[in-house]
Amino acid sequence: TNRKHKSIIINGMSDHIHILIGLNPADTISDLVGTIKKSSSTFINEKGWFRGKFHC
Structure with missing residues (x-):
């Protein structure tokens, strides 16, 4: 959804992400x-990257 936040930088790691965003x-x-x-x-569930269902 477009909630008018400004995404500044996103960095993905193997088990988590870092997000700097203008709220x-x-x-x-x-x-x-x-x-x-x-x-x-x-x-993630639409891409089928995990068996079963992924929840965060």
Whole structure:
């Protein structure tokens, strides 16, 4: 979704990611993290990268 956040840099590691983002003042950090977790789980499950279902 486009929530008007500014993605500055994203760095992926084997077991986690680092994200530097400009947060839209209308949203909370909790809302942003929830959106990222939901979107990433959906993406990973659609790609079929894991047997079964991936949850974060």
